[in-house]
Amino acid sequence: MAGAGQPFYMPLTWPIGHVSSAIMKPDDDEPRAPSATPELDMIGHVTSMIAACRSFAMAYMCIFLFYGSGDAAYPAFGRAKEYDVQWMLPIVLRNVVATWLIAGLWDWFLYFSPLAKKLHKYKLNKRYPAFSQMRHDAIATTIASICGAAVEIVLCHYWATGQLAGAIGANGAQRPLFGGDGTHKTWVSVAWMLTCTHWRVPHFYVVHRMMHPWKNRYGPDVGAFLYTWVHKQHHKSHNPTAFSGTNMHPVEAVLYYSAALIPCAFGAHPAIAVACIIDCAVGAWLGHDGFQWPGSGDYFHQLHHAHFDCNYGAMHFPIDKWFGTFADSGKMVRQIWSDHKDGGGAKANGVHEPTLVANHARATASPRRTGPATQRDGTPLRRSVRRSGRKKSGEIVVH
Numbered sequence: 001m002a003g004a005g006q007p008f009y010m011p012l013t014w015p016i017g018h019v020s021s022a023i024m025k026p027d028d029d030e031p032r033a034p035s036a037t038p039e040l041d042m043i044g045h046v047t048s049m050i051a052a053c054r055s056f057a058m059a060y061m062c063i064f065l066f067y068g069s070g071d072a073a074y075p076a077f078g079r080a081k082e083y084d085v086q087w088m089l090p091i092v093l094r095n096v097v098a099t100w101l102i103a104g105l106w107d108w109f110l111y112f113s114p115l116a117k118k119l120h121k122y123k124l125n126k127r128y129p130a131f132s133q134m135r136h137d138a139i140a141t142t143i144a145s146i147c148g149a150a151v152e153i154v155l156c157h158y159w160a161t162g163q164l165a166g167a168i169g170a171n172g173a174q175r176p177l178f179g180g181d182g183t184h185k186t187w188v189s190v191a192w193m194l195t196c197t198h199w200r201v202p203h204f205y206v207v208h209r210m211m212h213p214w215k216n217r218y219g220p221d222v223g224a225f226l227y228t229w230v231h232k233q234h235h236k237s238h239n240p241t242a243f244s245g246t247n248m249h250p251v252e253a254v255l256y257y258s259a260a261l262i263p264c265a266f267g268a269h270p271a272i273a274v275a276c277i278i279d280c281a282v283g284a285w286l287g288h289d290g291f292q293w294p295g296s297g298d299y300f301h302q303l304h305h306a307h308f309d310c311n312y313g314a315m316h317f318p319i320d321k322w323f324g325t326f327a328d329s330g331k332m333v334r335q336i337w338s339d340h341k342d343g344g345g346a347k348a349n350g351v352h353e354p355t356l357v358a359n360h361a362r363a364t365a366s367p368r369r370t371g372p373a374t375q376r377d378g379t380p381l382r383r384s385v386r387r388s389g390r391k392k393s394g395e396i397v398v399h
């Protein structure tokens with residue numbers, strides 16, 4: 001889970017609670033060894049629900065505080081019957097500004113602020129990614145946020161026309177978020193709100209797993225095709241930062257944000273769907289920041305970036321455990337795929353280009369390395385690996 005090790009209420013205090021904790025940490029504080037588990041414990045589930053409340057609070061602001069009433073209300077309540085740039089553009093601009101305020105600010109704090117040096121020991125992979133990666137991911141994430149806006153815009157249109165229930169009642173008036181009937185009963189809306197991350201994670205698993213090699217024994221491997229043409233972009237950042245969270249091909253970004261369709265299928269209020277889009281974005285940005293507490297990095301997913309063929313979902317919903325794809329080390333990944341003809345690990349299946357890894361390692365390797373050499377998941381390299389893996393160029397070959 002993003003930010004494992006943090007007190008359960010901390011997501012509601014982000015970024016102030018995280019920044020003040022970073023300032024207060026004593027200089028001799030010893031970070032605990034990061035670990036991944038196949039499922040969350042009770043505190044983890046509560047922390048996730050608190051984070052979902054944060055997403056819901058932002059959605060509430062986006063729908064009720066940024067807009068007035070009547071003709072000035074949120075477009076889903078009327079104006080969006082016709083596609084018009086006047087109501088569409090503010091949604092796009094809001095997403096772009098929020099992207100830079102949240103992901104941009106957080107990357108600056110962790111990687112460039114006066115506290116960056118102090119925070120280095122909390123970094124999961126002790127190396128820093130190249131600035132060119134950050135620049136690329138910032139642009140890609142901005143485009144992905146525009147894709148998220150596109151999903152919301154289409155939903156607004158269908159809500160306003162009444163083709164999607166949830167925004168407008170039979171009498172033509174706005175349906176209430178709380179205290180209504182059916183799917184708008186208070187307890188139903190509260191349940192949607194608290195469990196947002198829990199119900200969107202299975203959707204993420206399906207979309208994500210589909211874009212990794214299926215390793216099927218017969219017939220074409222559709223996942224390998226989708227990986228090459230769509231999902232590979234996300235894995236260019238094997239040492240991710242917040243901006244890497246939604247560094248996605250536009251096709252993947254639309255699929256990712258389409259989790260918002262789940263509550264729509266049940267006639268939930270638009271605030272639930274918008275909260276889902278926000279939870280997808282903020283959860284990905286903070287979960288990819290690359291730091292353990294007082295950062296927000298998700299070590300479970302960091303291992304996915306390091307080893308590719310494991311941990312396709314998240315700990316909130318233990319699908320990886322059920323399907324046998326949970327791993328907490330590279331050795332475990334090789335064991336999972338040991339009976340496949342292409343061996344274990346994505347590098348062996350020909351889909352992931354080894355040069356991608358080698359080039360990135362070269363780009364991020366400093367001529368004089370400071371600090372311990374690490375694998376891509378941040379665990380120290382064994383001495384034998386260091387000796388055999390070092391090349392003249394200073395490149396570290398990761399085994």
Ligand SMILES: [Zn+2]
Pocket residue numbers: 234245288301305
């Ligand atoms: Zn990722």
Ligand SMILES: [Zn+2]
Pocket residue numbers: 208212231234235304
């Ligand atoms: Zn992946």
